[in-house]
Amino acid sequence: xxxxxxxxxxxxxxxxxxxxxxxxxxxxxxxxxxxxxxxxxxxxxxxxxxxxxxxxxxxxxxxxxxxxxxxxxxxxxxxxxxxxxxxxxxxxxxxxxxxxxxxxxxxxxxxxxxx
Amino acid sequence: xxxxxxxxxxxxxxxxxxxxxxxxxxxxxxxxxxxxxxxxxxxxxxxxxxxxxxxxxxxxxxxxxxxxxxxxxxxxxxxxxxxxxxxxxxxxxxxxxxxxxxxxxxxxxxxxx
Numbered sequence: 001x002x003x004x005x006x007x008x009x010x011x012x013x014x015x016x017x018x019x020x021x022x023x024x025x026x027x028x029x030x031x032x033x034x035x036x037x038x039x040x041x042x043x044x045x046x047x048x049x050x051x052x053x054x055x056x057x058x059x060x061x062x063x064x065x066x067x068x069x070x071x072x073x074x075x076x077x078x079x080x081x082x083x084x085x086x087x088x089x090x091x092x093x094x095x096x097x098x099x100x101x102x103x104x105x106x107x108x109x110x111x112x113x114x115x
Numbered sequence: 116x117x118x119x120x121x122x123x124x125x126x127x128x129x130x131x132x133x134x135x136x137x138x139x140x141x142x143x144x145x146x147x148x149x150x151x152x153x154x155x156x157x158x159x160x161x162x163x164x165x166x167x168x169x170x171x172x173x174x175x176x177x178x179x180x181x182x183x184x185x186x187x188x189x190x191x192x193x194x195x196x197x198x199x200x201x202x203x204x205x206x207x208x209x210x211x212x213x214x215x216x217x218x219x220x221x222x223x224x225x226x227x228x
Contacts, residue, residue: 004158031214043159043218056215091158092168095214102147102208104216106158 002026004107006092012037012113018107021077021110023092030102032075034067036060037109044090049075071112118142119207121219130228134192138205138219141186145207149216150179150190153202162203163190193225 004111005024013019025032034046047057066078079086089111093104103107120139128134136150146167151159165172165179165188172179178191192199202223206216 033214035216042220043216044217045204045217048214056212093158093214102212103149103161104165104214105161107150108156108158 002105004092004094004105006090006107006110008110009108010111010113012115015084015114016081019079019086019112020083021079021090021092021112022073023077023107024073025075025092025094026096026105027073029094029096029105031055031095032067032069033104034077035091035093036088037091037105038085038088046077064078079112082112084114087112087114118145119205119217119219121203121205121222123222124220125223126163127225127227128195130197130226131194132189133172134191134195134199134224134226136192136203136205136222136224138188138190139186140207142217143186144207144209145217146210147182148179148181148188148206148210150177151206151218152199153204155220159204169191192224195224197226197228200224200226217224 007022007047013107032049037043047061048055064080089109091106091109093106095104129169149164150162153159157174163174163177165181183189200219
């Protein structure tokens with residue numbers, strides 16, 4: 001079964017450092033997303049990406065965050081200068097077309113720990 | 116932000132019996148609803164969905180019911196199996212914003228043999 005893969009599974013970084021989380025969405029999907037889950041809290045939408053541009057972003061997705069699809073297969077989330085409160089599990093997801101656009105397939109997540 | 120609420124943080128059920136997980140929402144602009152299951156150290160896995168134009172959708176042991184007037188949906192699992200033990204998330208998508216899912220807090224289901 002096709003799956004969304006994410007790397008790294010766990011990253012530990014110092015506050016103020018840049019972090020890049022990587023994702024390989026399902027190959028024939030057209031919509032890409034990042035969500036995060038802070039420990040003990042809800043899964044929260046960060047950003048959606050379609051046709052090489054951001055289609056929607058949440059209040060959380062401020063100037064410290066950026067997304068990119070550099071080579072047609074990878075989809076990355078960059079946090080420019082990490083803060084303690086960025087510690088969370090980050091989930092990449094993708095979805096197809098039509099009614100399939102509503103059904104997201106999630107990756108296993110990348111756990112980010114900011115010290 | 117409490118647009119999607121799952122008021123029961125946990126539920127324990129005997130194997131073979133019915134599990135009923137509940138979800139309430141406040142935003143009348145939601146037009147698509149989904150249930151995801153999540154095991155520890157894994158991402159959410161899609162289970163079943165329902166459009167706001169329907170009131171029931173069934174897939175094997177899983178049935179989702181939608182009551183739009185009450186802004187309530189429920190997931191029924193029957194018969195429940197030990198492998199169903201996981202955290203279940205209700206999610207809703209606003210009209211014309213497919214893919215932007217608003218999640219509930221989750222309900223941890225434990226199915227005991």
